[in-house]
Amino acid sequence: MAGSARKTDTRTQQAYQTLKGLIMDNALKPSASYLETELAEMLGMSRTPVREATLQLESEGFLSIRPRHGITILPISIEDMQDIYDLLTELEPYAAEKVARDGLSEHGHTLLMSHVSAMDAALQANDLIAWAYADEAFHMDLVRLAGNARLSKIVSTFWGQVHRARMATLTLRPKPVRSNEDHRRLVSFVQSGDWQAARNLHREHRKNAKTMLVDLITHHNLNHL
Amino acid sequence: MAGSARKTDTRTQQAYQTLKGLIMDNALKPSASYLETELAEMLGMSRTPVREATLQLESEGFLSIRPRHGITILPISIEDMQDIYDLLTELEPYAAEKVARDGLSEHGHTLLMSHVSAMDAALQANDLIAWAYADEAFHMDLVRLAGNARLSKIVSTFWGQVHRARMATLTLRPKPVRSNEDHRRLVSFVQSGDWQAARNLHREHRKNAKTMLVDLITHHNLNHL
DNA sequence: CCGTAATTTAATGCATACATTAATTAATGC
DNA sequence: GCATTAATTAATGTATGCATTAAATTACGG
Structure with missing residues (x-):
């Protein structure tokens, strides 16, 4: 649930x-x-x-x-998705940069990697729902690690708003293997303090997510989920 | 008021x-x-x-x-200011980019320039309060022109939260002449569709605002406004 | 005299009753 | 028969009263 x-x-x-x-x-x-x-x-x-x-x-x-x-x-339209993902594309990469700059704690690393493992396991088991929740947890925890409460709240609300659309398109999209590669690389950039790489990678990651979802919704005529 | x-x-x-x-x-x-x-x-x-x-x-x-x-x-602490300005530094430049990409309407240009004029006039008359309100109006209208309702709401809330701090430091800061130069240049970049220049300039503009405010608050011991 | 427990106090959480007002239906006139 | 207006209905907006529970105070025991 x-x-x-x-x-x-x-x-x-x-x-x-x-x-x-x-x-x-x-x-x-x-x-x-x-x-x-x-x-x-x-x-x-x-x-x-x-x-x-x-x-x-x-x-x-x-x-x-x-x-x-x-x-x-409220149903969520393509315009809503675009607006939300556009903002997440600004905010989440900023969070990644911030964490990379400030330093990732041992605890933070463990937390993020546990979600990465959960995603791997979920993919192995072909459990897309479990994957979706682990993905969400990964993204949210990364943002939380940035230590800006206002940022966390905003991003959390947005993920909540697109939740239905993500779940509805889960079986329509290609298996998110590449996505989890991104996550691993992101954690490594963040941990090594390479904030520019972290920011850029995460930005691309979010842009890809937006493109994929918007295309899916368009092609499958899923406006107003 | x-x-x-x-x-x-x-x-x-x-x-x-x-x-x-x-x-x-x-x-x-x-x-x-x-x-x-x-x-x-x-x-x-x-x-x-x-x-x-x-x-x-x-x-x-x-x-x-x-x-x-x-x-x-709730009083506003330095940490609050930093968190808020960090986010505005991501969000407002994005808005500038978006407007530059989508194109600035005749109406939009008039609107923004009216605020720039108001700021000039206010500075001439040494009316810092009028300047502050015109500055706020300029920034908010630019964001609104980006056409993302969620973005507008967030930025508006943040400006509301820092309002007291801005007003309290109004007489402590140097006369904001350079700020209004930025505004003029920004409008021209936006109008000419040079979204990269618009984004970068606005980003610097916001960063400067953050640095100035945080320094002022620190040096004048104004924590918890 | 101090610390703990019982009692009192009072602010909030919630339910409910009432007032208000918009939507719906009925009624009237054309 | 249609349109306009009046009457009705019902859902929300607001006030209020009661129940709950945390804080404050007092009383008691050590």
């Missing part, structure tokens, strides 16, 4: 986690609309925490609240 | 606009704490819309809600 409802304290947080999870897992369908009351009933709580959660999710781009038209799960 | 409360419909939006304005204008002091009830009374409404507004403002980094410790206006 994508954002499996973690054990949180308040109902607002529960609602946030659960709804986000349902949206990312495609259980709440894009373009579908719901009323506050429906969602509240669905989650077994009153409207208040649901409202607070949906307001949050709206500002993060997962849904749209139109006062008398209900709460609509 | 910074975020002068525009005429909005709902009380939640009113509360959001008003509080954001008060925070940016330094009327609600950084590090000060308030209770939901206090703010509600202050704004002449019940706790509900105040809660919704403060949740929003928290997720945008303007304040922090700690359940039994009140709502604290």
